[in-house]
Amino acid sequence: MDTRLMAEDFSAWYGQNQVVKNVTLPVFANQITAIIGPSGCGKSTFIRCLNRMHEVIPGTRTRGRVLLDGENIYANRVDPVEIRRRVGMVFQKPNPFPTMSIFDNVAAGLRLHGLPPGTTAEEVVKRCLKMVGLWNEVKDRLRDSGVSLSGGQQQRLCIARALAVEPEILLMDEPCSALDPVSTMKIEELIKELKERYTIVIVTHSMHQAARVADYTAFFLNGQLIEFGPTSAIFTNPRDQRTEDYITGRFG
Amino acid sequence: MQKPSHQSRQWGDAVFRGLTLLAALVMVGLILVIALQLIKGSQPAFARFGLGFITGSRWDPVHGDFGSLPLVYGTVVSSLIALIIAVPLSLGIAIYLAELAPQRVRAPLSFLVELLAAIPSVVYGLWGIFVLVPWIRTSLEPFLHRFLGWLPFFQGTFYGFGMLAAGIILAIMITPTISAVSREVLLAVPVSQREAMLALGATRWETIKMAVLPYGRSGILGAVILGLGRAIGETMAVTMVIGNRPQVSPSVFELAQTIASIIANEFSEAFDDLHLSALVMAGLVLFIVTLLLNIIARLLVWRVARAPEGMSRE
Numbered sequence: 197m198d199t200r201l202m203a204e205d206f207s208a209w210y211g212q213n214q215v216v217k218n219v220t221l222p223v224f225a226n227q228i229t230a231i232i233g234p235s236g237c238g239k240s241t242f243i244r245c246l247n248r249m250h251e252v253i254p255g256t257r258t259r260g261r262v263l264l265d266g267e268n269i270y271a272n273r274v275d276p277v278e279i280r281r282r283v284g285m286v287f288q289k290p291n292p293f294p295t296m297s298i299f300d301n302v303a304a305g306l307r308l309h310g311l312p313p314g315t316t317a318e319e320v321v322k323r324c325l326k327m328v329g330l331w332n333e334v335k336d337r338l339r340d341s342g343v344s345l346s347g348g349q350q351q352r353l354c355i356a357r358a359l360a361v362e363p364e365i366l367l368m369d370e371p372c373s374a375l376d377p378v379s380t381m382k383i384e385e386l387i388k389e390l391k392e393r394y395t396i397v398i399v400t401h402s403m404h405q406a407a408r409v410a411d412y413t414a415f416f417l418n419g420q421l422i423e424f425g426p427t428s429a430i431f432t433n434p435r436d437q438r439t440e441d442y443i444t445g446r447f448g
Numbered sequence: 449m450q451k452p453s454h455q456s457r458q459w460g461d462a463v464f465r466g467l468t469l470l471a472a473l474v475m476v477g478l479i480l481v482i483a484l485q486l487i488k489g490s491q492p493a494f495a496r497f498g499l500g501f502i503t504g505s506r507w508d509p510v511h512g513d514f515g516s517l518p519l520v521y522g523t524v525v526s527s528l529i530a531l532i533i534a535v536p537l538s539l540g541i542a543i544y545l546a547e548l549a550p551q552r553v554r555a556p557l558s559f560l561v562e563l564l565a566a567i568p569s570v571v572y573g574l575w576g577i578f579v580l581v582p583w584i585r586t587s588l589e590p591f592l593h594r595f596l597g598w599l600p601f602f603q604g605t606f607y608g609f610g611m612l613a614a615g616i617i618l619a620i621m622i623t624p625t626i627s628a629v630s631r632e633v634l635l636a637v638p639v640s641q642r643e644a645m646l647a648l649g650a651t652r653w654e655t656i657k658m659a660v661l662p663y664g665r666s667g668i669l670g671a672v673i674l675g676l677g678r679a680i681g682e683t684m685a686v687t688m689v690i691g692n693r694p695q696v697s698p699s700v701f702e703l704a705q706t707i708a709s710i711i712a713n714e715f716s717e718a719f720d721d722l723h724l725s726a727l728v729m730a731g732l733v734l735f736i737v738t739l740l741l742n743i744i745a746r747l748l749v750w751r752v753a754r755a756p757e758g759m760s761r762e
Contacts, residue, residue, distance in 0.1 A: 252646055254551060281649025291640040295662040304658065305648040354644070361648055 198225035200365060200395045201246060206260030208241050208250055215241045217419040228387060228396045230410030230427065232403055234447065238419040239399045243367050246397060247283035248276040281309060284363030288370045290350035292342035299338040301353055305361035312362065324356040328386055348379025355386065366390065368398040372405065384409050403443055407431050415439045483735065490729030492721055501729055507694040509714065514726035516733050518694035522611065522704040523737065526686065527679040529615025529700065534623045535672055541623070542630035547656055558631065565624035573688030576617045581608040581689055584616070589701055600698040607691060612700040614690040618682055622675035629674060633667030634660060666749050673745035680738055683708040707734040
């Protein structure tokens with residue numbers, strides 16, 4: 197199987213506080229990789245390092261390499277802006293741009309990077325909204341504000357927005373933590389569909405979510421990667437005692 | 449300690465409510481008293497000139513002829529010049545302080561900007577007379593005339609004093625207000641908005657332009673209005689540099705006059721009742737102009753702010 201993304205001996209800090217410790221983790225192409233672990237285990241920080249979003253917070257630093265198709269995204273001459281276009285991200289809370297319409301929210305990235313040759317903004321927006329299953333719900337109100345939608349719709353809008361710039365990899369940082377169960381279910385189904393075309397990394401505090409959607413699962417604890425493997429193996433036959441304690445609900 | 453009875457606590461509530469209500473009513477009462485006093489005081493002038501007071505373009509105390517158009521014109525144009533200069537400058541300052549400046553220079557620089565707002569206006573006026581006006585006369589006006597002299601705005605004698613000097617000094621005075629408030633507005637924009645744009649592959653500038661500024665636009669508009677309010681009512685510094693000649697001229701090189709500064713200038717010398725009444729009526733016009741501007745501004749802010757209000761549906 198192809199390795200799209202590879203973190204090698206990677207560490208990250210907030211000021212003096214090391215929150216990711218020497219993590220080595222592969223992400224396979226067209227697979228869903230879930231990162232689970234208790235609050236404060238460094239899983240959100242780690243995923244933000246995969247598209248160089250960690251460094252936008254003042255006082256942070258990193259060490260180690262992250263290889264995107266074999267090339268280190270932390271190499272000196274690499275432009276983080278270009279990395280973020282190739283590795284898209286969806287956040288915990290839906291964050292559509294409130295002053296933009298639904299259409300403009302999806303098209304925001306197109307304004308940054310231009311249209312793919314031979315397409316129109318209308319086509320791209322329609323395709324992305326269809327992909328996230330929002331088209332039929334919003335096609336008659338594309339001019340309405342992006343925040344006029346419900347929370348679950350807003351999150352799907354944010355996914356459509358991320359997809360519009362045609363990223364190669366999609367990072368999702370607890371994308372359902374602010375959503376109700378029905379919206380969560382829709383997003384999970386969407387993630388499974390997107391796997392055909394994208395490589396997905398999802399951070400979740402819900403083990404059940406990881407079990408439902410992920411092909412591979414990584415378990416983090418105190419900034420360290422404790423165990424990584426196919427989801428079924430992690431949940432049915434964990435090798436590490438701490439993994440077993442966590443998934444059987446003894447802590448976290 | 450003895451626990452206060454339920455009844456005494458309720459009583460305290462009522463007293464508190466009464467006191468705050470009283471404070472609010474004093475506010476309303478003050479505005480009404482001022483408005484009534486202005487209306488009453490302007491009766492003689494109104495009886496004589498009627499609405500012609502607003503459209504009349506001659507202000508001539510010697511012949512007892514009073515029209516406030518040049519004053520309104522001077523007030524509006526000098527404030528407009530101030531805004532044209534101050535708004536881009538303040539936005540630049542605010543963006544730098546909130547988004548780009550290194551952490552260790554933010555606090556001292558912000559403090560300096562706010563310090564500028566604390567300088568008394570008469571000091572600005574003095575600085576205007578001794579530094580700004582000579583510079584405008586010898587450098588700025590010749591320069592503008594040379595390159596933009598084909599426009600009617602930049603023609604005539606280089607006095608140094610005049611509309612341009614007033615506009616520039618007002619710009620300097622309102623810049624701290626607009627930039628300090630805009631900075632607060634930008635700092636209040638949620639990190640999630642910035643990150644959403646960054647994660648799409650936006651540069652820092654694109655993030656500011658497409659996510660931060662649009663999100664804060666109603667607040668920034670509010671900051672601009674605050675600055676405008678200050679510019680319109682400013683008296684001392686303007687009087688010292690505007691030249692104090694009530695006239696309507698397209699050229700910003702010309703001497704001019706504002707409502708606030710003519711009142712300050714002529715009140716102590718106004719001995720006949722009509723002149724006095726005309727000055728009070730000019731005050732009433734200023735009151736109304738300010739009121740109208742504030743209403744328009746409020747409406748604008750509401751209109752612009754409507755979009756983000758939908759956020760409550762999360």
